[in-house]
Amino acid sequence: MRRFFLAPAGPSSAPTPPGILAAHFLLVLGVLTFGFTLTFHQLQYHWNWEGPWRYRALFWKGWLTTLALALASLGLSAIVGATAALAAKSRFLPARAASRLYVELVRGTPFLVQILVLFYVVAPALRLDNRFIVGTLALALFAGAYITEIIRAGIDSVGRSQWETARSIGLTTAQTYRHIVAPQALRQTLPPLAGQFVSLVKDSSLLSVIGIGEFALNAQQVNALTYGTLECYLPLALGYLVLTLPLSLWARHLERRTHFDT
Amino acid sequence: MNLRLHDLSKSFDGRTVLQRVHLELQDVHALVLIGPSGGGKSTLLRLLAGLESPDSGTIEIDGSGLPFGNEAALRRHRLQTGFVFQAHNLFPHLTALENVALPLIHVHGVPRPEARRQALELLARFKLDSHAHQRPYELSGGQRQRVAIARSLAVKPRLLLFDEPTSALDPEMTAEVLDTIAALKPEGRDFVLVTHQMGFARRVADHLAFLGDGGIAAHGPGTSLLDSPPTPGIRKFLERVLHY
Ligand SMILES: Nc1ncnc2c1ncn2[C@@H]1O[C@H](COP(=O)(O)OP(=O)(O)OP(=O)(O)O)[C@@H](O)[C@H]1O
Ligand SMILES: [Mg+2]
Numbered sequence: 001m002r003r004f005f006l007a008p009a010g011p012s013s014a015p016t017p018p019g020i021l022a023a024h025f026l027l028v029l030g031v032l033t034f035g036f037t038l039t040f041h042q043l044q045y046h047w048n049w050e051g052p053w054r055y056r057a058l059f060w061k062g063w064l065t066t067l068a069l070a071l072a073s074l075g076l077s078a079i080v081g082a083t084a085a086l087a088a089k090s091r092f093l094p095a096r097a098a099s100r101l102y103v104e105l106v107r108g109t110p111f112l113v114q115i116l117v118l119f120y121v122v123a124p125a126l127r128l129d130n131r132f133i134v135g136t137l138a139l140a141l142f143a144g145a146y147i148t149e150i151i152r153a154g155i156d157s158v159g160r161s162q163w164e165t166a167r168s169i170g171l172t173t174a175q176t177y178r179h180i181v182a183p184q185a186l187r188q189t190l191p192p193l194a195g196q197f198v199s200l201v202k203d204s205s206l207l208s209v210i211g212i213g214e215f216a217l218n219a220q221q222v223n224a225l226t227y228g229t230l231e232c233y234l235p236l237a238l239g240y241l242v243l244t245l246p247l248s249l250w251a252r253h254l255e256r257r258t259h260f261d262t
Numbered sequence: 263m264n265l266r267l268h269d270l271s272k273s274f275d276g277r278t279v280l281q282r283v284h285l286e287l288q289d290v291h292a293l294v295l296i297g298p299s300g301g302g303k304s305t306l307l308r309l310l311a312g313l314e315s316p317d318s319g320t321i322e323i324d325g326s327g328l329p330f331g332n333e334a335a336l337r338r339h340r341l342q343t344g345f346v347f348q349a350h351n352l353f354p355h356l357t358a359l360e361n362v363a364l365p366l367i368h369v370h371g372v373p374r375p376e377a378r379r380q381a382l383e384l385l386a387r388f389k390l391d392s393h394a395h396q397r398p399y400e401l402s403g404g405q406r407q408r409v410a411i412a413r414s415l416a417v418k419p420r421l422l423l424f425d426e427p428t429s430a431l432d433p434e435m436t437a438e439v440l441d442t443i444a445a446l447k448p449e450g451r452d453f454v455l456v457t458h459q460m461g462f463a464r465r466v467a468d469h470l471a472f473l474g475d476g477g478i479a480a481h482g483p484g485t486s487l488l489d490s491p492p493t494p495g496i497r498k499f500l501e502r503v504l505h506y
Pocket of ligand 1: 274275279297298299300301302303304305306
């Protein structure tokens with residue numbers, strides 16, 4: 001019985017079998033489902049799935065748009081974050097200043113304002129009229145600032161002695177980053193990075209303000225057409241989970257694979 | 263090796279560690295540095311390694327001066343110099359084998375399979391082949407330091423520098439590591455070693471130098487310094503370290 005409910009006392013004890021772990025997930029999930037069912041029962045809510053089902057193409061299109069937005073800005077934000085983090089660590093002082101300013105400006109202002117400024121001020125000046133591209137840029141720049149800080153902290157977590165040793169065996173700075181710092185920093189940054197990517201996926205819903213037909217906007221439209229609030233927003237929540245859960249699981253998997261003690 | 267320190271000075275934030283140090287040695291193979299904590303032993307070793315630049319003065323090894331101020335040339339010097347620190351020498355995310363092979367692959371351009379073969383051979387020499395695929399956290403302190411020594415040897419350095427390689431180890435592991443170092447001596451590989459183990463200093467030193475109070479207070483061939491300390495200060499230091 002103890003073994004069913006308690007994790008092993010120390011690293012030397014036998015690990016809990018995966019079956020038991022899965023059972024606990026199902027248990028908690030079951031309790032939750034039961035709770036929700038009970039709550040809805042109290043509400044006497046009359047489900048009407050006909051409306052959303054009629055507009056399912058709109059959901060599907062929105063979900064695909066969000067998926068595309070998320071994938072594009074995920075990659076871009078990682079590049080932006082890594083670049084700005086390296087700039088923050090650079091010996092070239094203007095690069096440091098630029099990195100600092102970027103992070104503080106983006107973190108200190110609402111995302112909504114950033115989207116609007118980018119769309120109504122910057123994009124026209126650059127003759128950029130593709131909403132999707134502007135949206136991707138906005139999202140990548142926004143998340144990139146947080147990722148910069150995450151990566152910077154990861155780099156700082158690699159001790160001075162590692163740099164010293166790398167230098168003593170003759171590695172260049174670039175090689176030290178590539179072979180020594182990056183692999184160790186990555187392990188430190190994976191959990192917060194995964195969290196940031198999950199946020200990025202959800203933050204993409206704000207791009208509806210510049211009229212990008214992404215998942216949340218389309219769900220709102222279906223709601224306006226059918227008046228079935230829950231029937232529109234429950235699929236919305238599920239749709240986001242389908243995007244964010246794999247991200248979390250993937251990060252966990254990588255975390256285990258890169259495991260080492262220091 | 264012939265070693266020549268000329269007018270070597272180094273200070274940190276206005277605190278003088280080495281002041282106008284002079285030393286000229288012909289044909290030493292094992293130079294041992296001893297002296298009180300803070301005496302500048304590590305600083306001198308780091309200067310020899312090209313990890314730090316002096317405020318003034320020169321270092322010549324076998325007639326060629328270390329190119330301080332020229333980072334590219336200094337890096338070339340570091341490639342030919344093996345350095346083993348007190349602790350934290352290894353890269354924790356790499357196995358013992360990868361730690362040894364890394365400088366071969368990325369710094370010396372040895373093809374990967376060949377580098378791994380050479381690394382394994384070295385580890386086998388130090389009886390570490392059964393640990394080749396373990397990460398540093400899975401090794402004992404003594405094993406870790408021996409992997410570090412294997413790595414410093416892998417690139418066939420002209421000069422090896424050891425900075426108290428056993429100070430973080432218990433007595434048994436200390437013996438294990440010191441034996442490894444002593445075994446290098448007959449191979450004719452030059453090294454400079456900082457140690458608090460006077461017994462070991464006796465065993466390997468061709469030449470011994472005492473560092474303290476901003477410079478080399480005394481130096482002499484073999485163990486003469488230990489047998490007849492030239493100053494009261496050195497005698498007191500030796501009495502203290504031998505006491506424990
Ligand atoms: N990077 C540095 N920055 C500032 N001060 C330093 C630096 N490196 C060494 N020092 C100072 O220089 C002095 C000599 O240090 P060093 O490490 O060379 O002594 P040591 O003889 O190796 O001592 P120990 O036996 O304790 O290792 C010390 O007072 C130390 O505080
Ligand atoms: Mg020292």
